[in-house]
Amino acid sequence: MDLSYSEEQLLLKDSVSRFVARSYEFNRRRDNLHSSLGYSAENWALFAELGWLMIPFDEEDGGLGGSAVDLMILMEEFGKGLVVEPFLATTVLAGGLVAALGSDRQKGDYLSPVIDGAMQLAACYIEPDSRYCLSRVTTKAVRDGGGYVISGKKCVVLNGGHAENYLVVARTSGDSNDQSGISCFIVPNGVSGLSVDNYRMNDGVPAADLVFTDVRVPESSVLGAIGDGFKALESVVARATFAACAESVGIMDELLNKTVEYTKTRKQFGVPISSFQALQHRMVDMFIACEQSRSMLLMAACELDQGSESSLKAVSATKARVGQAARLVGQEAVQIHGGIGITDELDISHYFKRLTSIENLFGSVDYHVGRYMSA
Amino acid sequence: MNAELSSDDLDFQDEVRRFLGSELPDDIRGRVESGGRLSKEQHVRWQKVVYERGWAGVNWPRQYGGTGWTPVQKHIFEKECARAYAPEFISFGLKMVGPVIYTFGTDEQKQRFLPSILSSDTWWCQGYSEPNAGSDLVALTTTAVRRGDHYVVNGAKTWTTYAHRADWMFCLVRTGAADVKSQEAITFLLIDMTSPGITVSPIITLDGAHEVNEVFLNDVKVPVDNRIGEENKGWSYAKFLLNHERTNIAKVAISRQRLSQLKSLLLVTPDGLGGFLSDDPAFSRKLAELEIELKALEFTELRTLSALSTGESPGPQSSILKVCGTEVAQRIDELFVEAAGMAGLPYRPDHYLGNAEVDQAGCVESYVNRTPWYFNNRKASIYGGSNEIQKNIIAKTVLGI
Ligand SMILES: Cc1cc2nc3c(=O)[nH]c(=O)nc-3n(C[C@H](O)[C@H](O)[C@H](O)COP(=O)(O)OP(=O)(O)OC[C@H]3O[C@@H](n4cnc5c(N)ncnc54)[C@H](O)[C@@H]3O)c2cc1C
Numbered sequence: 001m002d003l004s005y006s007e008e009q010l011l012l013k014d015s016v017s018r019f020v021a022r023s024y025e026f027n028r029r030r031d032n033l034h035s036s037l038g039y040s041a042e043n044w045a046l047f048a049e050l051g052w053l054m055i056p057f058d059e060e061d062g063g064l065g066g067s068a069v070d071l072m073i074l075m076e077e078f079g080k081g082l083v084v085e086p087f088l089a090t091t092v093l094a095g096g097l098v099a100a101l102g103s104d105r106q107k108g109d110y111l112s113p114v115i116d117g118a119m120q121l122a123a124c125y126i127e128p129d130s131r132y133c134l135s136r137v138t139t140k141a142v143r144d145g146g147g148y149v150i151s152g153k154k155c156v157v158l159n160g161g162h163a164e165n166y167l168v169v170a171r172t173s174g175d176s177n178d179q180s181g182i183s184c185f186i187v188p189n190g191v192s193g194l195s196v197d198n199y200r201m202n203d204g205v206p207a208a209d210l211v212f213t214d215v216r217v218p219e220s221s222v223l224g225a226i227g228d229g230f231k232a233l234e235s236v237v238a239r240a241t242f243a244a245c246a247e248s249v250g251i252m253d254e255l256l257n258k259t260v261e262y263t264k265t266r267k268q269f270g271v272p273i274s275s276f277q278a279l280q281h282r283m284v285d286m287f288i289a290c291e292q293s294r295s296m297l298l299m300a301a302c303e304l305d306q307g308s309e310s311s312l313k314a315v316s317a318t319k320a321r322v323g324q325a326a327r328l329v330g331q332e333a334v335q336i337h338g339g340i341g342i343t344d345e346l347d348i349s350h351y352f353k354r355l356t357s358i359e360n361l362f363g364s365v366d367y368h369v370g371r372y373m374s375a
Numbered sequence: 376m377n378a379e380l381s382s383d384d385l386d387f388q389d390e391v392r393r394f395l396g397s398e399l400p401d402d403i404r405g406r407v408e409s410g411g412r413l414s415k416e417q418h419v420r421w422q423k424v425v426y427e428r429g430w431a432g433v434n435w436p437r438q439y440g441g442t443g444w445t446p447v448q449k450h451i452f453e454k455e456c457a458r459a460y461a462p463e464f465i466s467f468g469l470k471m472v473g474p475v476i477y478t479f480g481t482d483e484q485k486q487r488f489l490p491s492i493l494s495s496d497t498w499w500c501q502g503y504s505e506p507n508a509g510s511d512l513v514a515l516t517t518t519a520v521r522r523g524d525h526y527v528v529n530g531a532k533t534w535t536t537y538a539h540r541a542d543w544m545f546c547l548v549r550t551g552a553a554d555v556k557s558q559e560a561i562t563f564l565l566i567d568m569t570s571p572g573i574t575v576s577p578i579i580t581l582d583g584a585h586e587v588n589e590v591f592l593n594d595v596k597v598p599v600d601n602r603i604g605e606e607n608k609g610w611s612y613a614k615f616l617l618n619h620e621r622t623n624i625a626k627v628a629i630s631r632q633r634l635s636q637l638k639s640l641l642l643v644t645p646d647g648l649g650g651f652l653s654d655d656p657a658f659s660r661k662l663a664e665l666e667i668e669l670k671a672l673e674f675t676e677l678r679t680l681s682a683l684s685t686g687e688s689p690g691p692q693s694s695i696l697k698v699c700g701t702e703v704a705q706r707i708d709e710l711f712v713e714a715a716g717m718a719g720l721p722y723r724p725d726h727y728l729g730n731a732e733v734d735q736a737g738c739v740e741s742y743v744n745r746t747p748w749y750f751n752n753r754k755a756s757i758y759g760g761s762n763e764i765q766k767n768i769i770a771k772t773v774l775g776i
Contacts, residue, residue: 131647131716156717177649202722202746209721268511278763327709334753338509338761339534342581342754349581353750356712360719366657 003298005073013073015050020081026347029082037162038206039085048117053091056239061099061107062115068304071239072246072297079250082347082354084205086122089159090114092243094121096236097167101184101224110165110186122163124154124210125233132363134233135179139212141170147218148172150185153211156361160208161198164189168212172227179230184223191215203353238315241362242300245315245322248358249297251351252290252325255333258348259283262337279336286332289325296321313375316368323365330355378677380447388451395459398424407460408636410744411727412584415498415540421462422495431493434470439477439485440493446683450676457628465537467499468492472545475563475616479604488543488565502532502546502566502590503613509534510764512547513558513610517592519548521599521606526550526564528572528595534758538575538588541568547613550606563609565601572596580754582747583724617760625700627673633707634666637714640741644714652714665706672699691773698765701755708749715742722747 005013023043032040047053055070057063064070071092078087095114098107098121113119130136139152150170157166166187174181187194193215198208224232260283263274273279296318303314330352334341341348359365380388403417425431433449435441444452456463464470473492476484491497508515517530528548538544544566551560566573572595578587603612641653641662652658676696679689712719719742727744756762770776 126717128718129645129647131645133647136647136649156720199721199723201720202750204722207721267507268509268514270511273510276763278766331753335756335761338757339504339587339754342750342757344579344581344583349750353581356746356750357720360712360716364713364716366655366713370657 005069009069009073012070013077016052016074016077017080019046019050020077020083024081024083029084033084033204038200038204043083043085045117047085047087048115052087053115053117056092056096057099057111057115062112063099068239068242068301071243072301075243075246076250076253076297079247079354080254082251082350086120086159086162088240088243088247089123090119090121090163092240093123093158093236094163094165094167096239097123097184097223097232098186100232100236101229106186106223119165120159120163121165121167122157122159122208123167123169123236124157124160125167125169125237126154126156128153128155132367133177134237135177135182135230137169137171137182138176139168139170141172141183141185141217143172144216147216148185148222150187150212150215150217153209155209156201157208157210159206160196160210161206166210167223169229169233174227181227182230182233183226184229184233185217186221186223187212187215187217191217201357203350203357205354205357234312237362238312239304241319242297242304242315244358244362245293245297245300245318248322248326248355249290249293251355251358252286252293252329255329255348255351255355256283256286256290258351259286259333259336266338273336282332282336286329289328293318293322293325310375313372316363316371316375319363320365320368320372323359323368326355326359378674380451384447384451387448388455391452391455392459394428394430395455395461398428399459399461400424403462404460407462409726409741410748413462418462418465419495422464425464426494431464431469431495432473433464435473435477435493439473439489446680450680454628454631457632460632463629465498467501467537467541467545468495468497471501471616472499472543472565475545475603475612478615479612483600484565484603497542498537498540500535500538500541500544500568500590502535502538502544504534505531506533510761512613513561515547515549515561517546517548519550519562519564519597521550524599526562526597526599526602528564528566528592528597530592532590532592533588534578535575535588535590536586538568538590539577539585544568544590545603547609550609558610560607561609561613562606563603563612564597565603566592566595566597567601570595570597580751582727582751583722584728584747584751586751625672625676625696626704627669627676627700630669630700630704630707631673633704633711634662634669637707637711638662641714643741644716647716658714661710665703665710668699668706669703672696672703675699691769694765694769694773697759698762698769701762704755705749705752708745708752711742711745712749715745718742719746 051064052074054064055074056066058066091114095111098111102111114121127138139154141148141150150168166189168185168187170183170185171181172183193213195211196208198206201207263279264272266273300314300318303311333348334352337348340346343349403421406413406417422431430442432441433452437443469492473489476488503512505515505517517532519526519528546564546566548562548564549560550562572593574591576589577585578589579585580587642651644652646652646655675692679693682689723743727747
């Protein structure tokens, strides 16, 4: 057993952390986020150049081997900088689906350009009444002539506005909640019958709701075997969930450090507020929450990299524990900052909002405790 | 001992219900119900309706145009307002400076300021906090120097809620020698916001709202006539104000209404399995636990009310109302966000800040404002004396530590 990083992993951590220090000055991040794209195309090109977009994929797909530990390192550092580039959406989620289900030709058409940084994707699998349940799919794809006709609604599609292609999960047979009968299609943005409602999430990150009205796609757009997409969806979403937990841990670390620093400089009653024991203990609780979360993350990374049966359960346990920690750390960071903590101007509230988004993305604490119990 | 309302109180309750049923405008009720923010016009319009009925001065004595209601009647009124989704009154005039003026002000000040506070024709803001005087309010450094019949005020206030909407500000300033760092050198001034030398600069909060401001005062002339009471005695008026509002500080009525709103919402919130969240035992349990906590809080508040109605001073239990009240309210905020699930992620400023109608029939729409509300309401444990400061006060004054 060895729970330390390898030399390459330390180099990766260092390189991402240097990128964040160099390119993620808070006002610059804000400008990028407020641009119509919602992130920096220049940063994205840099990610490709540095090989970060290869990290989650197998070597035969043109990737770097796809270890969970590498993904964790990347996402944690991204969390520290509140990185807004759509790595989770395009690379982990949508790219993950192509990698898991695509034919060689499809990988050539859709995965290689993702790895090169030349294409943006988005995965559409959440529906208005699906909550967190992945098998709840009511969007239908009906066979028609040489292809399929897709109808239904998808919501909170991350990166949904600027993706060139969508990975759309639709039902080709079975009842609304069946795990079988779920298929995956590649649908180009701009196809007739598709309407896209773009918006920002509460953390400022772009997302979209999509309505498919009799959208026609050819046979070649089917990804993997018809009716057999659920397992792949489940494992790709689990990996994204794990990645989001790593992002949360990075955010929490940053909130803890910033809060401790702030209390050392903020004076009230003639002394730094860090001298109040009432606040010291609360910051220690934040620290404990961070460390316990990190432990869960390492546990899940090991399970994922071993490819063990129980890796889904491990991810649910992690998401549940990190979710609890995230709420505590986010709220306390704001509270201990006082009034300044709730301003848009200071970064604290932005970290807090991102943590809150992640709490609901990919399933709440309750949902994952439930999955843990039934797994 | 009994907790029932008398028949007079029940009649009063009916009267309030009828009034709210016929007079509360739909657009205003809709904003409150959806958790969106109200415009100044909406606040003013509603207070004027209540004012016409003679009920705006809920806590005020009759001689100043108040209702003269018993504590129980006030309680009923607040409860019914919450149930009907009537907006809360903005507190700076009605609950804060109004009572200070009718308690400590001159006759001239009473005539000049009180009527327009009741009618909502003038809006007030509270200029206490400063960049370096938050929890430690006594550390404030805004100064007022006497020059004949006026003061010249210099300094900066911050976190001033609605300074951008207010006509007047009640303000704590330092009048004693610069080195006197005590409460004895603080004076309570009423400042016209249109005075030359005042600049208001917005602070945007994490939910995107413009609610608080910085207020810079640069050689602002304030007539001595606008001073409350005596020079250097301002701290005692400020403390009176902080202690004045004993009822409704816990916002039990609003919390109860929001909890029941959430409960009904769960009946139409998909659980992802084809059913609804109301069927989820884990969620129902959390709701029940919170309801129990709220019950305890309600009776703690009733104990305070009961003491006040029999002319006693409220016991030590009243000190926990602010802490418990904000904790329960913030816990309800959390449950709304949890219940929302993915529907809690989109930010729709047109709904939250603007005036887009929220279709309460649609489940996703019903959740649209809940996350920004949750963010915004983190303020509740920070302002008006943070919960940490409240606990320090309780430790000292109640437990004698
Ligand atoms: C939305 C909002 C609206 C407001 N509106 C107004 C207004 O209209 N007018 C006005 O005058 N002010 C207003 N305030 C200001 C508010 O009263 C202050 O924010 C509050 O007093 C805390 O001060 P601070 O923000 O400087 O935090 P600080 O005093 O710096 O406190 C930072 C943290 O330290 C803790 N702390 C401080 N001292 C102690 C101690 N001795 N022991 C333990 N913990 C301690 C605090 O609880 C807090 O968690 C508003 C604030 C907010 C957020």
